[in-house]
Amino acid sequence: MNVDQSTGEVTDDAPESMELVPLNLAALSEDELLAVLPTPVQAAGALIRARETNARAPRALSRYRGILRKAQRDKKVALGRAVKDLRAEFPRATLTELRELAYGADERVIAALDAEDDAWLAFEYAKDFAAAIQEDIEILRSLNANFRGEHR
Structure with a gap:
């Protein structure tokens, strides 16, 4: 998502370059600081969106956990069949x-191991996300609390 600072319009395209926040904030003009x-509206909107995403997290984690468990079962079955064939x-x-x-x-077995690794990585990524x-x-709550105090 990208926000046009002059109009406040939100677009889905990513900015062409990532800009860092300047460390010397005192040297910036008021317009540069505002940019x-x-x-406060953007911070509140971001908090609402983050909460909506967070509400979907348990279902997504459950789905990834299920995929991982299935991959682990498939690995056990593949290993058992391979051992049976090798026993002969x-x-x-x-x-x-x-x-x-x-x-x-x-x-x-090799394919089952790869599938298990992929499922495990996806589950870990989902947990990190x-x-x-x-x-x-937590950061957005803090920002919103500070904005409420400043705009009374």
Whole structure:
């Protein structure tokens, strides 16, 4: 999302370049400061949007957790089938040896491991995203509290 500072219009396109907030705020003019800082309405809108996103987080986390559990079950099934197939080929091998062979050579097990890794990464990303939204909400609450105090 991008906000045109002159009109206040919000667009979905990303800005072409990311600008950093200047560290020397005292040297900025009032217009430059207004362009850098959000308005009370923008801060309140951002808080509303963050809360809406946060409300969807438990359902999204549950979905990613379900995908991860399914991938883990699929890995166990693939490993079991591979060990069973390898048992016929290597009747004297121990279960540990058969598992090691399955992890290294069986395409079903390798694909299941990759799927589990992908699901785990997606779940961890979702957890990190949910935590980041919580942090954003705390920052936005603070901003909104400061704006309320300044505009009385």
